[in-house]
Amino acid sequence: MLNDRQLRQLLDNLTAAVLVLDDGLRLCYLNSAAEDLLAASNARVSGVPLRDVVFESSDAERAMRSALDAGQKYTVRRASWRLHNLERCTVDYSVSPVLELGLLLVEVQSMDRLxxxxxxxxxxxxxxxxxxxxxxxxxxxxxxxxxxxxxxxxxxxxxxxxxxxxxxxxxxxxxxxxxxxxxxxxGPRKPAELQPTNVHELLERVAQLIDVECDGELQIRRDYDPSIPDIPGDAEQLIQALLNIARNAMQAIDESIGFKAGTITLRTRIQRQFTIGRRHCPLVCRIEIEDNGPGIAEDIRERIFYPMISGRAEGSGLGLSISQNIINQHRGLIKCDSRPGQSVFQIYLPLYTE
The missing domain is CATH 1.10.287 (Helix Hairpins)
Incomplete structure (x- = not known):
């Protein structure tokens, strides 16, 4: 027979998150996957009501109580959970009452990655x-x-x-x-010639060009991870791709709040175990170009990387399309999250070529 320590060890090796609740919907146990998902340790949340750690809705709580009373299992798909740190995640979960112990077993599979x-x-x-x-x-x-x-x-x-x-x-x-x-x-007439490239030198060149174009009135912040090694890239093409994005941010700031009130942040980070399309990358370099401009209009937000799509009357709508083409040539990915007062372009570039 397995003892408690061995059972916990088995549960901690599951990839699915497991939560155990008592009849008052208080947390009794989280396995390691659940700790990662909920950003909470088992020791700290033991005995804490579930709604204080993760909340879906009052109806979801009533369904859990009914399952315990009736001894019936059920499954929920694509549920949106609000965590204690105010982040949100999308999950599938199954609730199974253990009537002999008066407990609820909740098996959770995060759907955000998929x-x-x-x-x-x-x-x-x-x-x-x-x-x-x-x-x-x-x-x-x-x-x-x-x-x-x-x-x-x-x-x-x-x-x-x-x-x-x-x-x-x-x-x-x-x-x-x-x-x-x-x-x-x-786009570029020649294919990308990949050579070891320092991403921070590229960003500093972009920052220098933007600074000259706005006469030094725009604040440019750096938030670099100095541990990032050289990436395989074509320096000339990558500068063009990054400059197109930064220049769009600069122009949006100029037309909305003015250079003196504007800020562009250049950020780099390492990201592990990332998937670009269907290709798994052990390590990628994430470059972010963030601005505090007006944001991208909702009606074109999903189409900004298509040619001839622009939020500016004078814009050609080619800059982002060219940037996307260049990043794709580097087997990378470019995304955008935008809302009024903040736009963040994220560029993911593999650290190693296959």
Whole structure:
């Protein structure tokens, strides 16, 4: 027979979180997975009411009491729990009454990671589809542009009146402008050349450029993790990707609250056991560019990485699309969380290539 210590050891080796509640819905035991999920230790919350550690709803509490009274099991899918530290998590959980002991056994599976992976997988797939569509359209537009420009040049040579050549020059200039736009839609012309790259040197270069553009009026904060090793990257392309994001933040601040009231924060962290799409990465470098501007309008928030989508009247809507293309070339991921008064762009770059 197993003793109490051995039983606890077995429960602590489960990947599922296990909570044991008494008939007053007070916590009696948390295994290690539950401690991680709830950000609470078993010793500190033992005897504490469940609602003081995690709360779903009053109906959920009544359902647990009814299960104990009736001796019936039940399962809840995609429940939203508010933890004692005010964070939220999405879980599936099963409640099983142990009538002989007057206890409730709650088995919990966190769904946040799975939901995040599904969202990111859908995002990467949509971005790849959009990129292929844009590339196809860009090439289709670029080919006739060359013909139009060449024909205008030939016509310009044959025109007897120099005043008439002004019109052909307009055709040539507009064809060149459209070709430049198409080139920007296509993104970097050469594939990324991955070399060991210091991410903080890249960010300092971006900070320097932003500081010059705003005449030093905008506050730029650094929050770096100095232990981050060099990442495999193309320094020139990564600077362009980061600069596009930081410049958008700078322009949003300038148009809303002004440089003197604005702040851009550059942050780096190491993140372990991260999944980019369906690919598992033991270590990634997370770069965050945060600003205290007005936030991104809700109607375009889900589409900001698509070409020609911009929240500014003067914006081309290409900067973020180009940044996303560059980060994808580095097998990374770019995301955005935004609300009024705060926008955070998160760039995840693997520390090791496969």
């Amino acid at each position: 939901l995040r992976i599904a969202r990111e997988d859908a995002l990467i797939s949509a971005q790849e589809t959009t990129r292929n569509l844009v590339r196809g359209m860009a090439h289709e537009v670029k080919n006739p542009l060359g013909g139009i420009r060449g024909a205008a040049q030939l016509l310009q040579r044959e025109l007897p009146d120099e005043e008439l050549t002004e019109y052909t020059q307009i055709i040539i200039d507009e064809a060149d402008r459209l070709r430049n736009l198409v080139d920007r839609l296509l």
